Amino acid sequence: MTNVSNTQKTLLLLGTGALLALPLVLSQSLVNASIQMLIAVLFAASFNLLSGQGGMLSFGHAAYFGIGSFATVHAMNAFGGNGLLPTPLLPLAGGALGLVAGLAAGWFATKRTGVYFAMITLALAELLHSLAPHLKGWFGGEAGLSTMRMPAWGLTFGDSNQVYYLTLFWVLLSLALLYLFTLTPVGRLTLGLRENANRLRFLGYDTHRLGVLVFAVSAMFAGIAGALQALNMEAANYVVFESSASAAVVLNSYIGGVKLFLGPALGAAVMTFFGYAVSDLTRSWLLYQGIVFVLVMMFMPTGLAGLIKSFATHGKAYGLRPLLPIALVFIIGTLLLTGGTVFTVEMLQRFFSQDYRSMAALNGGGWPAIPLFGREWDPVSPLTWLVPAALLAAGIATVRLANGRWLRLKDAAPAAEAVAHAATNVRRNPA
Amino acid sequence: MEYLIVSLLNGAIYGLLLFMVSAGLTLIFGMMGVLNFAHASFYMLGAYFAYTLQGAIGFWPAIVVSPILVGLVGVAVERFFLRRVHHHGHAHELLLTFGLSFIVAELIKLFFGNFPVDYRIPASLDFAAFQLGVSSYPFYRVFMGGIAVAMFAVIYLLLTYTRVGIVVRSAIYKPRMAEALGHNVPLVFMGVFGIGAALAGLAGAVAGAFYTTNPNMALELGVMVFVVVVVGGLGSLEGAMLASLLIGLITAFSVGIDRSLADLLALFGAGAWAGEAGGLLTLKLSSLAGTIPFALMLLILLVRPSGLMGEKE
Numbered sequence: 001m002t003n004v005s006n007t008q009k010t011l012l013l014l015g016t017g018a019l020l021a022l023p024l025v026l027s028q029s030l031v032n033a034s035i036q037m038l039i040a041v042l043f044a045a046s047f048n049l050l051s052g053q054g055g056m057l058s059f060g061h062a063a064y065f066g067i068g069s070f071a072t073v074h075a076m077n078a079f080g081g082n083g084l085l086p087t088p089l090l091p092l093a094g095g096a097l098g099l100v101a102g103l104a105a106g107w108f109a110t111k112r113t114g115v116y117f118a119m120i121t122l123a124l125a126e127l128l129h130s131l132a133p134h135l136k137g138w139f140g141g142e143a144g145l146s147t148m149r150m151p152a153w154g155l156t157f158g159d160s161n162q163v164y165y166l167t168l169f170w171v172l173l174s175l176a177l178l179y180l181f182t183l184t185p186v187g188r189l190t191l192g193l194r195e196n197a198n199r200l201r202f203l204g205y206d207t208h209r210l211g212v213l214v215f216a217v218s219a220m221f222a223g224i225a226g227a228l229q230a231l232n233m234e235a236a237n238y239v240v241f242e243s244s245a246s247a248a249v250v251l252n253s254y255i256g257g258v259k260l261f262l263g264p265a266l267g268a269a270v271m272t273f274f275g276y277a278v279s280d281l282t283r284s285w286l287l288y289q290g291i292v293f294v295l296v297m298m299f300m301p302t303g304l305a306g307l308i309k310s311f312a313t314h315g316k317a318y319g320l321r322p323l324l325p326i327a328l329v330f331i332i333g334t335l336l337l338t339g340g341t342v343f344t345v346e347m348l349q350r351f352f353s354q355d356y357r358s359m360a361a362l363n364g365g366g367w368p369a370i371p372l373f374g375r376e377w378d379p380v381s382p383l384t385w386l387v388p389a390a391l392l393a394a395g396i397a398t399v400r401l402a403n404g405r406w407l408r409l410k411d412a413a414p415a416a417e418a419v420a421h422a423a424t425n426v427r428r429n430p431a
Numbered sequence: 432m433e434y435l436i437v438s439l440l441n442g443a444i445y446g447l448l449l450f451m452v453s454a455g456l457t458l459i460f461g462m463m464g465v466l467n468f469a470h471a472s473f474y475m476l477g478a479y480f481a482y483t484l485q486g487a488i489g490f491w492p493a494i495v496v497s498p499i500l501v502g503l504v505g506v507a508v509e510r511f512f513l514r515r516v517h518h519h520g521h522a523h524e525l526l527l528t529f530g531l532s533f534i535v536a537e538l539i540k541l542f543f544g545n546f547p548v549d550y551r552i553p554a555s556l557d558f559a560a561f562q563l564g565v566s567s568y569p570f571y572r573v574f575m576g577g578i579a580v581a582m583f584a585v586i587y588l589l590l591t592y593t594r595v596g597i598v599v600r601s602a603i604y605k606p607r608m609a610e611a612l613g614h615n616v617p618l619v620f621m622g623v624f625g626i627g628a629a630l631a632g633l634a635g636a637v638a639g640a641f642y643t644t645n646p647n648m649a650l651e652l653g654v655m656v657f658v659v660v661v662v663g664g665l666g667s668l669e670g671a672m673l674a675s676l677l678i679g680l681i682t683a684f685s686v687g688i689d690r691s692l693a694d695l696l697a698l699f700g701a702g703a704w705a706g707e708a709g710g711l712l713t714l715k716l717s718s719l720a721g722t723i724p725f726a727l728m729l730l731i732l733l734v735r736p737s738g739l740m741g742e743k744e
Binding site: 130291 | 460466512515516519521522523525526527529530531533534537538540541542543544650654657658661665718719721722725726728729732733736
């Protein structure tokens with residue numbers, strides 16, 4: 001992990017360059033979506049330090065995000081963008097409060113491990129969520145608090161491009177710090193905490209203190225993400241404490257793949273982007289997100305990033321020539337499955353919606369046709385339902401075909417498989 | 432005095448309802464080490480199934496059929512989802528059930544809309560059980576409490592006095608040994624998972640009519656059920672009963688008390704200062720009712736981390 005290869009360096013530079021150039025080519029609303037993506041990326045990366053690297057599954061990480069958010073709104077109102085904390089440095093307030101909250105909450109939560117830890121984090125977040133609307137002075141009640149981004153350092157922070165660059169700077173800085181943290185001895189001990197806490201204790205480490213430290217650092221970066229959110233929205237409301245926000249970061253991170261440093265970031269970016277892209281098209285985005293998550297947990301526990309990495313490693317071992325057709329077949333199968341699922345869900349959603357029910361009642365009992373994908377579909381005709389059924393069946397058959405060919409390829413070249421495995425193992429244990 | 436009795440009854444019955452859901456959760460955990468995040472979703476499914484069925488087959492058959500359906504869903508979840516990821520460890524199973532609970536909630540929204548449905552008590556059960564001063568006490572609450580008590584008795588007797596109960600307890604205590612003695616432990620797991628789900632479904636079918644039936648009911652109750660099992664001690668049926676009643680009573684009493692910390696401090700002559708300090712000090716206890724169970728849970732974790740009756744770490 002320490003010896004970053006040249007390809008990785010180039011990729012990193014190219015990625016940063018692309019991110020810097022984004023506002024020049026994108027429309028205003030896409031820049032706003034990119035800001036949301038960057039914030040989600042940082043939030044997921046902070047979650048990954050705790051859950052992916054530390055093995056402490058948190059179901060209440062939105063609490064620290066929200067605390068960072070509110071701290072920043074208060075700091076913005078207190079300093080007015082100047083004085084001690086000018087606008088560009090405001091995320092420090094969110095990070096500091098996140099750190100303090102993380103120390104306090106972490107002290108409780110890390111007393112237990114495993115599923116107990118998960119439940120304590122959930123309970124702490126719910127505690128805050130149920131308390132927040134009653135504390136008007138701190139959280140502004142049901143209405144929330146609002147504020148203004150003030151000009152500082154000769155910048156107005158009036159348009160989204162400036163906010164984008166500010167967010168980008170903080171997100172890249174935080175990601176770099178999080179990555180450097182994994183290289184420190186404490187970072188290595190964090191992995192030990194996940195793999196075998198008993199052994200660490202046996203070696204004389206204080207695992208509770210270590211756990212609290214990891215929890216606090218993770219909460220600090222979640223607080224910075226929350227601060228960026230407050231800077232972007234110029235407001236904060238107690239709904240940031242809602243369990244759906246904590247759920248989203250869990251889903252994003254595991255879809256991306258928690259075993260790799262950038263996995264959760266990838267998951268968060270992809271899912272936030274899709275959420276933005278389809279928000280006008282469907283009301284069932286959360287359902288799709290849940291289905292993708294369950295599929296990932298069942299069939300590819302390493303997530304999207306793991307899939308890409310294993311493709312790269314196996315590509316080296318077998319050569320790309322036999323691997324590409326399999327990948328192609330796999331992608332076709334996935335697309336067919338997606339088509340079938342989307343068709344079914346959207347059809348059901350429209351069929352069971354209240355608008356449709358009242359329209360059907362007006363029509364005098366019959367079921368009028370449902371427009372979907374530029375066509376009219378008769379909801380009671382079996383032909384309509386044959387379409388998604390055929391898509392799903394074809395999708396499953398295609399994915400199975402890809403899987404079978406992949407297994408045959410592996411059987412045919414056991415030596416190459418050993419090489420690939422050795423490569424993964426070296427990556428996993430750089431020491 | 433009236434207030435005391437009504438609160439006592441309400442709290443006990445809410446506690447019994449919590450127990451109906453947490454019993455299955457704690458049994459499943461004790462047996463397989465799986466914390467089933469989707470358990471409260473089974474409660475919600477029970478309510479929605481009963482709501483859908485009662486139009487077709489009437490209230491009583493719906494209350495019988497819907498737990499069976501939920502139990503079958505539970506069996507399917509164990510057989511086709513949990514068993515496949517078992518080798519990845521407990522955290523993975525927890526995450527999977529978390530995803531499933533998400534899907535269930537979204538599917539409910541898809542089919543029934545994101546608002547409460549009109550599921551209510553049948554007219555034949557909607558009468559007063561007895562009079563307390565001027566107010567009358569609804570029979571349906573007593574009915575819910577009765578079902579929960581009956582359920583506790585049946586589970587307890589089944590587990591302690593029957594052969595099936597012995598096999599189940601041995602599968603909890605030493606799964607490998609039970610398997611070596613020729614018992615089909617995976618089948619026992621599946622059965623317990625299904626029965627736990629069915630119990631939650633029964634609770635939903637009965638309580639959904641009294642409280643509201645909406646897509647958020649799983650989350651609202653689910654969090655409270657987690658608190659119950661942590662306070663009671665994961666894996667302990669008696670602990671779940673005790674903690675459920677405790678939390679039910681605390682919630683019921685705190686809702687009715689319109690006092691704050693400032694009032695308490697006023698007894699020591701610091702009332703004016705507390706009123707000025709504001710924040711937590713002037714919050715009424717009644718508005719904190721939803722918060723107290725979580726605080727209790729943190730307290731329990733501090734003084735007795737394995738829960739009131741728990742032994743397993």
